[in-house]
Amino acid sequence: MNDVLNDAITDIVSRRVKILDEVNHTFALSKEQLREYQLHKVKETLLHVYQNNEFYKGKLTESNISWNDIKALSEFSALPFTIKEEIKSQYPFGLLSASHDEIVRYGESTGTTGDPINSYYTGDDWFANNCIVATLLSNLITNQDTVAVIVPYGLALVGQDIDRALELIGAKTIAIGMLSSACPVERSIKILKDTETTTLVCSPSRALYISEEAMKLGYDLKNDFKIKKILCVGEGTSIEKAKAIKEAWGADAYPLYGMTETNTIAMSCQFGKMHIVENKLDCEIIDASTGEVLGDDVRGELVVTSFGKAMPLIRYRTGDLCTIHSQSCACGSTFRFLEHHGRITDSIVMGDRRIQLLDLEAIILSASGTKFFTLKIKGDELIVGLVLSKEECQRVERDVMERLKIEFNIISSVVPVDGEQLIHAIKNKVKPSISSILQDGEK
Ligand SMILES: [Zn+2]
Numbered sequence: 001m002n003d004v005l006n007d008a009i010t011d012i013v014s015r016r017v018k019i020l021d022e023v024n025h026t027f028a029l030s031k032e033q034l035r036e037y038q039l040h041k042v043k044e045t046l047l048h049v050y051q052n053n054e055f056y057k058g059k060l061t062e063s064n065i066s067w068n069d070i071k072a073l074s075e076f077s078a079l080p081f082t083i084k085e086e087i088k089s090q091y092p093f094g095l096l097s098a099s100h101d102e103i104v105r106y107g108e109s110t111g112t113t114g115d116p117i118n119s120y121y122t123g124d125d126w127f128a129n130n131c132i133v134a135t136l137l138s139n140l141i142t143n144q145d146t147v148a149v150i151v152p153y154g155l156a157l158v159g160q161d162i163d164r165a166l167e168l169i170g171a172k173t174i175a176i177g178m179l180s181s182a183c184p185v186e187r188s189i190k191i192l193k194d195t196e197t198t199t200l201v202c203s204p205s206r207a208l209y210i211s212e213e214a215m216k217l218g219y220d221l222k223n224d225f226k227i228k229k230i231l232c233v234g235e236g237t238s239i240e241k242a243k244a245i246k247e248a249w250g251a252d253a254y255p256l257y258g259m260t261e262t263n264t265i266a267m268s269c270q271f272g273k274m275h276i277v278e279n280k281l282d283c284e285i286i287d288a289s290t291g292e293v294l295g296d297d298v299r300g301e302l303v304v305t306s307f308g309k310a311m312p313l314i315r316y317r318t319g320d321l322c323t324i325h326s327q328s329c330a331c332g333s334t335f336r337f338l339e340h341h342g343r344i345t346d347s348i349v350m351g352d353r354r355i356q357l358l359d360l361e362a363i364i365l366s367a368s369g370t371k372f373f374t375l376k377i378k379g380d381e382l383i384v385g386l387v388l389s390k391e392e393c394q395r396v397e398r399d400v401m402e403r404l405k406i407e408f409n410i411i412s413s414v415v416p417v418d419g420e421q422l423i424h425a426i427k428n429k430v431k432p433s434i435s436s437i438l439q440d441g442e443k
Contacts, residue, residue, distance in 0.1 A: 016127055023131040026279035031334045038282050039073050041307045046070075046079075049312055052097040055090055056314060077284060077293045081303065082316045087261060088115040098122050098310045107157035109260040119157070119261045125308035126164075129263050132277050133165035136267040139331065140229060140254055143170030146195050150188065150202035150210075151233055152178040157260055158233055162201055171199075179206075179427065189214045196226045203234035204241045204253060208371045209426045211248035212419075222250040231256055231268070236342040236358045240365035248371070257340050259320075262304050262313065266338050269331035276324070278335045281306045284315070285324055288344055296326045299341060319344050321356060348377060350410050363407055367400040368414075372422050382410050385417030392416075 001009075029037055046067050049056035060067055065078050087095065096103075104123040108116040121129070141147060147166050151159040153175060166173040174195060179185045189210065191197070200207055207230050211221055219225070230245055232255045242253035254268035262281065266274040276283050281304050285294045288301040302322040306313045321341040329337060342358040349355075357375075364373050364384055374385035384400055386393055397414040404412045 012123065015124060019124060019128050020131055023128060023135065023279065027135055029279075029334060034278055034334050035073060038278060039070070042073065042076055042282055042305060043068070043070060045305065045307050045312045046314065048309070049097050049314065053095065055086075055094050056097070059314075073282065074293075076282075076305075077315075079315055081291065082313050084117060084317070084319060087117050087313075087316075091115040091118060093120070095311050095313075096120065097312060103310055105157070105160070107160075107260050108155045110152060110156045117261050119263070120310050121263070121308060122310045125310055128308075129161060129280065130164040130168060132280055133161060133264050133267065134168040136269070136275065136277070137162070137165050137231075138169050139270045140231070140268065141166065141169055141171050141199060145198045145229075146172040146174065147199040147201060148174045148176050148188070148192055148195075148197045150176045150179065150200060150206060154178075157263060158256075158258060159201075161258075161263065162231075162233075162256075185210060185213045185427070186217065189217060189219070192227065193219070193224055198226050199229040199231065200227060200251075201231040201233060201256075204230070204232040204237045204245060204255075205235060205426050207232070207245050207253075208241075208248060209423055211245075212371070212423055221248060225249070227251045229254060233258075236340045236346075238358050238362040238365070240362045244365060244371045255340070257338070259318065261311075262306050262316065262318070263308075265302075265304065266340075269329060269333060269337075271330050273325075273329045273331070273337040274340070275329070275331075275333050275335040275337045280308070283322075283324060283336075283338070285322060286317075288321075296324050296336070299323045301344065302338070348375065348382070350377065350382065350408075351380065353408065353410075355408050355410070360404075360408075363403050364400060367403050368396045372419060372426075374417050374422060380411060382412040384412055384414050385422075386414060387419035387422060388416055390416050 026037060050060050059080060063080050067079060070076050102122040103120045105121045105126045108118045149159050149163055153159040159177065163173055163175060174191060174197065176183050176188050179188055214221055227249050228251050230249065230251045230253050232253050237253055237255040245251060245253045254272060255274055256268060257266045257274055258264040264277055266276045268274050284303040285298060285300040286292060286303050287294055294300045299321060302318045302320050304313065304316045304318055320343050323339045324336050326336045342356050346357045347354045368386050370386045370388055372387040376383040382404065393414050393416045400414050401412050404410050
């Protein structure tokens with residue numbers, strides 16, 4: 001090995017030991033100490049972007065706020081938001097707050113059009129995130145597990161991120177990636193069976209899709225496979241969808257939540273609560289219309305401030321609806337946990353109401369007992385397509401209609417739809433999610 005590479009690796013190893021020490025330290029903090037740590041990191045991050053990034057320097061200067069004199073996290077809410085359009089406008093490297101040669105990882109979000117939403121990380125940022133994800137995942141996964149990661153590895157960072165964390169834990173990791181011609185669903189199912197895979201990492205819709213395909217191939221899911229845990233990424237997981245997964249696979253669903261521009265935001269503990277990674281970011285909930293900061297236990301738009309070196313974001317409006325809870329969790333974590341109700345745009349508007357698809361999903365799955373459904377708006381009526389026979393649809397129709405009326409005050413009807421067509425639509429999505437169910441792109 002040449003001397004330059006030898007020195008670089010020695011340097012990386014010593015830096016990583018320090019990062020691991022800091023990560024371990026933050027996981028041991030009390031709630032009060034964690035708030036102090038976050039305040040310290042927010043102030044450090046503000047100074048860092050002011051000194052190293054022209055975009056944020058301009059934004060902080062224009063805000064006319066004494067940002068360098070903040071004494072409590074609550075004061076920080078006076079600072080301006082960062083919005084998605086600003087990230088796009090700064091493409092490719094306008095938000096870089098480190099030098100180019102420090103970047104080791106670059107990603108872009110899936111499915112975007114025009115200028116993408118991208119993100120980049122220094123080696124230290126990346127490794128710190130790997131350690132945090134590994135620490136949280138180790139509540140669910142051990143080195144005895146075999147884990148199949150069935151998410152896109154190209155550009156999007158979630159697969160790469162979880163992959164590194166699994167490696168740190170020592171789990172046997174099978175990087176299937178997106179179901180594609182390289183590893184189509186039939187081959188993937190064979191791998192899951194032959195390797196006695198214990199854990200899947202995929203979108204909950206994909207987990208249900210794979211279950212359908214495996215049953216078509218004649219497998220008995222609960223006896224032919226050893227899958228006991230499904231880590232759900234890429235879309236919100238309603239309790240009803242988690243139940244459908246349990247029924248199909250006999251496996252527990254654990255939601256994880258993050259996005260390319262922020263990386264990991266929250267991860268499930270063994271009790272199914274998604275704890276926010278408060279040692280690498282600060283979260284607020286705001287009223288999406290007014291921007292007013294709301295407290296815990298109230299549904300609103302999630303705003304994230306991330307602490308990395310390469311591309312920290314200040315008060316980033318995620319466009320996702322969440323609720324933060326500060327109650328204690330049986331796992332003993334001091335990190336608050338959140339519920340993710342889906343993207344604000346993953347909703348339909350009927351009359352003067354905007355209704356989240358995840359909320360509709362919970363009602364429809366629970367009232368109908370199906371795994372898959374479609375939605376179509378016709379005038380002031382919501383047409384619910386169920387993957388059931390005509391007779392079965394008639395049996396559940398009244399319950400579905402009544403519950404939608406009571407819960408959302410909407411008129412609905414129920415029709416049978418072709419399951420193959422719907423499953424095909426899920427199969428071909430890079431990021432299969434609940435938005436697959438909207439027909440004709442109507443929202
Ligand atoms: Zn917990």
